[in-house]
Amino acid sequence: MARNLLLGALFAVVSILAQAQEPIRVGAFLAVTGPAASLGDPEKKTLDLYIEKLNAAGGVLGRKLQLVAYDSAGDAEKARTFVKRLIEQDKVDVIVGGTTTGETMAVVSLAEQAGVPFISLAGAVVIIEPVKKWVFKTPHTDRMACERIFLDMRDRKIERIALISGSGGFDKSMRGECLKVAPTFRVQVVADEAYGGGDTDMTAQLTKIKNSAGVQAVLNAGFGQGPAIVTKNYKQLGIALPLYQSHGVASKEFIKLAGEAAEGVRLPAAAVLSPEQLPAGDRQRAVSLSYKKEYEARYKQDISTFGGHAYDGLMIAVEAIKRARSTDKAKVRDAIESTKDFVGTGGVVNMSARDHMGLDLTYFRMFEVRKGNWVPVN
Amino acid sequence: MSAQFAQYLLAGVTVGAIYALVALGFAIIYNASQVINFAQGEFVMIGGMATVSLANSGWPLPVAVAAAVVLAAAVGLALEKFAVEPARGASVVTLIIITIGASILLRGVATLVWGKNMHALKPFSGEAPIQIAGATLLPQSLWVLGVTLTVVLLLGWFFGRTLLGKALLATSHNRLAAQLAGINVRHVLLLSFGLSAALGAVAGILIAPITFTSWDVGVMLGLKGFAAAILGGMGSGPGAVVGGLALGIIEAMGAGYLSSAYKDAIAFVIILAVLFFMPSGLLGQRSADRV
Numbered sequence: 001m002a003r004n005l006l007l008g009a010l011f012a013v014v015s016i017l018a019q020a021q022e023p024i025r026v027g028a029f030l031a032v033t034g035p036a037a038s039l040g041d042p043e044k045k046t047l048d049l050y051i052e053k054l055n056a057a058g059g060v061l062g063r064k065l066q067l068v069a070y071d072s073a074g075d076a077e078k079a080r081t082f083v084k085r086l087i088e089q090d091k092v093d094v095i096v097g098g099t100t101t102g103e104t105m106a107v108v109s110l111a112e113q114a115g116v117p118f119i120s121l122a123g124a125v126v127i128i129e130p131v132k133k134w135v136f137k138t139p140h141t142d143r144m145a146c147e148r149i150f151l152d153m154r155d156r157k158i159e160r161i162a163l164i165s166g167s168g169g170f171d172k173s174m175r176g177e178c179l180k181v182a183p184t185f186r187v188q189v190v191a192d193e194a195y196g197g198g199d200t201d202m203t204a205q206l207t208k209i210k211n212s213a214g215v216q217a218v219l220n221a222g223f224g225q226g227p228a229i230v231t232k233n234y235k236q237l238g239i240a241l242p243l244y245q246s247h248g249v250a251s252k253e254f255i256k257l258a259g260e261a262a263e264g265v266r267l268p269a270a271a272v273l274s275p276e277q278l279p280a281g282d283r284q285r286a287v288s289l290s291y292k293k294e295y296e297a298r299y300k301q302d303i304s305t306f307g308g309h310a311y312d313g314l315m316i317a318v319e320a321i322k323r324a325r326s327t328d329k330a331k332v333r334d335a336i337e338s339t340k341d342f343v344g345t346g347g348v349v350n351m352s353a354r355d356h357m358g359l360d361l362t363y364f365r366m367f368e369v370r371k372g373n374w375v376p377v378n
Numbered sequence: 379m380s381a382q383f384a385q386y387l388l389a390g391v392t393v394g395a396i397y398a399l400v401a402l403g404f405a406i407i408y409n410a411s412q413v414i415n416f417a418q419g420e421f422v423m424i425g426g427m428a429t430v431s432l433a434n435s436g437w438p439l440p441v442a443v444a445a446a447v448v449l450a451a452a453v454g455l456a457l458e459k460f461a462v463e464p465a466r467g468a469s470v471v472t473l474i475i476i477t478i479g480a481s482i483l484l485r486g487v488a489t490l491v492w493g494k495n496m497h498a499l500k501p502f503s504g505e506a507p508i509q510i511a512g513a514t515l516l517p518q519s520l521w522v523l524g525v526t527l528t529v530v531l532l533l534g535w536f537f538g539r540t541l542l543g544k545a546l547l548a549t550s551h552n553r554l555a556a557q558l559a560g561i562n563v564r565h566v567l568l569l570s571f572g573l574s575a576a577l578g579a580v581a582g583i584l585i586a587p588i589t590f591t592s593w594d595v596g597v598m599l600g601l602k603g604f605a606a607a608i609l610g611g612m613g614s615g616p617g618a619v620v621g622g623l624a625l626g627i628i629e630a631m632g633a634g635y636l637s638s639a640y641k642d643a644i645a646f647v648i649i650l651a652v653l654f655f656m657p658s659g660l661l662g663q664r665s666a667d668r669v
Contacts, residue, residue: 034594037494195633196642198598200589201393204634207385207513225496225590232588236507237385237514257498257590260505 023066024059024327026051026317027092029082029107030121030310031099034073035168035197035224038253040099042295042307043121044069047096049298050314060318061325068092072103079103080110087114093327096313098122099306102169108135117320117333119313121306123223123248124173128356136336136356138312138346139305140270140364142174142221143181145246148268148364149219150178150185152377156242158216162191162209164202164230166222174221174246190215195226202226203233210239217241223248228257235261242266247364251304255372262369266377269367272308272345274374283343284363291345308345316342316349381512386634387627388510392519392588394626395526399581400603401610401618402533403574408613409550410570413473417457418578419600420484424450425579426591427488430497439502447579453484454575458568481596488593499586522584529580530619537615546570550613598642605649611662620660 028047031040051067059065068090070082079098086092087110094117098104101124108127111118111134118135120127125141153161161182165175175192182189191212193205209218218241220230227249234243243265245254250269255262271278275288291311295303319342320335321327339358342349347363366377400418407415428446433439461476502521507514537543548556549566557563581599582591589595602625610621625645632644652659 033489033494038496041494194637196640199641200585200598201389201630203389204386204630207382208634211382225592228496228498229589235505236516238507253495257496259498259500 021063023064024061024321025066025068025090025092026314027083027086027090027095027116028067028069028097029072029079029086029095029103030069030097031074031103032071034075036074036100038224038251038304039121039248039306040071040074042251042301042304043097043099043310044071045299045301046295046307046310047314049294050311053294054318060321061327065318069097072099074100074103076102076106080106083107083110087111087116092116093329094317094321094332095119096121096310096317100169101127101173104137105169108132111135115329115333117317117329117336119317119336121309121313123170123246125177126173131354131356134333136316136351138309138316138344138349138357140247140268140346140359141177141357142170142246143177144359144361144364145174145268146178146181147185148361148366149244149246149266150182150187151361152244152266152268152366153187153217154185156217158242159186160188160190160214160216162193162212162215162218163189164193164195164205164209164218164220166195166224166226167197168222168224170246170248171222171226174248178219178221195230197224197226199226200229201233202230203237206230206233206237206239210237215241217244219244221246221248225257228254228262231258231265232261247305250367250374251306252302252374253304255369255374262372264369266366266368268364269374270305270308270346270363271365271376272303272305273367274376277376283348284345287343288345305345312342312344312346312349315344382634384511384513386630388513388515388519390627390630391623392515392522392626393629394606394623395522396581396585396599396622397602397606397625398619398622399526399529399577399584400599401606401622402530402615403577403581404603404607405613405615405618406546406570406574406577408607410546410567411462411473412470413462413477414604414612415571415574416474416477416600416604417481417484418574418603419596419598420481420488421450421454421575421578421596422582422585422599422603423488423591423593423596424453424484424575425582426499426586426595427492427497427582427593428579429583430499430586430591431492433499434497439500443583446583447576450579450582451572451576454571454573454578455568457575458571462567462571463564481600485593485596492593494593496590496592497586498590499583501587516588518584518587522588525580525584529577533615542569602645605645607659608649609652609659611659614659614661617659617661624660 030044032044051065072079096119098120101122104120104122120137125143165171191209245267247269271284272288278285324331324335339351347359349358351358367374403418429442432442501518503517545561606621606625610617633641
């Protein structure tokens with residue numbers, strides 16, 4: 001009898017110890033392949049790298065982190081399947097992922113129903129507006145991209161523009177937001193063209209824009225290969241107007257693809273696009289430089305802002321778990337929502353119950369391609 | 379002719395020439411075996427990707443191009459030898475499904491070998507646009523048109539003047555009779571896969587500097603080439619060329635004058651319309667089955 005009791009106690013202790021050693025599970029679904037692979041791939045690599053580093057430094061709350069990542073290929077249907085699996089089978093504590101707006105929006109209801117904190121890495125403003133209890137995001141929104149671009153246009157005295165956009169979720173959302181905020185900045189959209197996801201030639205659309213009267217600049221809302229082809233065709237047609245892109249192509253990759261045609265293209269992006277050029281006193285300098293160093297040392301590959309979004313998402317989640325002193329989902333959610341003064345690659349994050357992104361235009365900088373490099377403008 | 383119209387026409391003809399090359403690949407294999415080879419788009423991808431990776435690792439461009447075409451042809455031969463030939467005697471539908479499987483496999487291998495990023499190939503002769511009738515044309519488009527024309531002429535000579543080409547044609551007309559006349563039908567089938575793969579690779583290399591290339595570029599180009607082949611009449615060489623050019627021009631005009639968002643839809647509506655109202659296409663042979 002006594003022996004049985006002792007054995008029972010031993011089992012209890014072992015199971016408590018096992019509990020304490022149970023890893024913190026971070027779930028991720030990313031478009032590592034497919035049309036958004038240029039975004040999803042660096043995101044996945046960033047998560048791998050930093051989870052490894054956090055574990056080497058002893059983990060979080062004395063527990064190891066474990067990454068459970070699936071490749072959604074940017075497919076909303078697959079994303080739903082994977083998120084169900086993350087929640088029901090893998091029983092993850094927090095989800096960091098969702099490369100594209102489409103896949104993010106497809107899984108919002110799952111995270112909301114199950115009550116799992118979910119930090120999305122996608123751009124569109126619909127993700128956080130209206131505010132959803134369990135859903136957060138790290139990149140600047142498409143609306144902010146429009147606002148930042150229109151501010152820059154105001155400085156250059158541009159009032160009449162043409163819009164050309166892709167057919168993806170982000171592309172369409174950004175087009176809508178730009179049309180919505182344009183009047184506030186006294187910008188008039190005089191031409192509005194679109195192209196399909198797999199299109200390989202946009203000269204037809206650009207010819208139309210070229211022939212529209214009074215256009216002073218062109219704004220391309222999109223990500224992936226589309227904007228690079230638009231940029232090349234733009235040069236081919238000899239259009240001399242300023243060309244603006246979104247933060248959806250903020251990487252060296254874009255310059256490589258578009259080649260010489262990229263010269264002079266402007267876009268708004270986070271400072272991590274070119275951290276060496278930050279002034280010494282800048283708050284983002286340290287974090288951006290260290291991310292660049294770590295990532296490039298490990299993968300021998302140029303960094304992009306997309307990997308930075310994943311870094312921010314993971315770190316916000318980890319900080320929140322530390323502050324909540326547990327992985328209790330409701331506590332972690334509250335802790336994420338009360339993130340204040342977090343300096344990430346995207347900017348300084350101040351979340352609140354009404355703002356589940358916590359960024360403003362301050363750290364959204366304007367870049368221009370000069371001699372094959374991203375250079376900050378003023 | 380307005381400058382706008384000229385621009386759409388040039389864009390359409392350039393893309394159309396590529397569709398034509400892909401469609402020719404479909405036609406050759408279809409003629410030899412009645413099989414629609416859905417891995418045709420993957421040959422296009424292999425051509426483009428192999429050229430990019432070889433050129434980036436320091437090979438001179440002409441050598442890289444030649445090596446890529448040879449590689450694609452080798453993959454085509456291997457596909458026939460190891461996947462299609464062992465299933466000899468199976469129904470055509472089975473063979474088509476085998477080619478679909480092969481296309482998925484080839485895409486998977488491509489992501490492992492070349493990664494998932496998009497790649498750009500440097501244009502063969504500069505990027506300075508050429509002005510024609512108020513429209514602009516890239517030098518690369520001239521390469522596309524010139525090489526396509528050469529390939530079409532070479533194919534015409536091959537099928538019309540050489541014994542091997544005539545053997546291929548004979549097999550497409552009547553397999554049994556060709557066999558009785560002493561033509562090695564199995565070799566003909568092997569040859570047709572190698573030839574189509576090489577054609578696809580040429581298309582992929584020519585278009586890479588204009589549209590970029592990536593592991594999944596073959597999916598859309600393959601489908602468009604298929605649409606062009608259907609439009610021209612499956613199995614007809616001239617039909618493939620006419621179908622390709624027509625499809626390219628219709629797409630460009632549609633994007634220019636109608637809505638650009640439905641450019642791809644236009645191609646597939648055309649397939650449906652052709653299949654409904656003109657199943658043998660523009661230049662295909664009317665097939666009459668004996669009842």
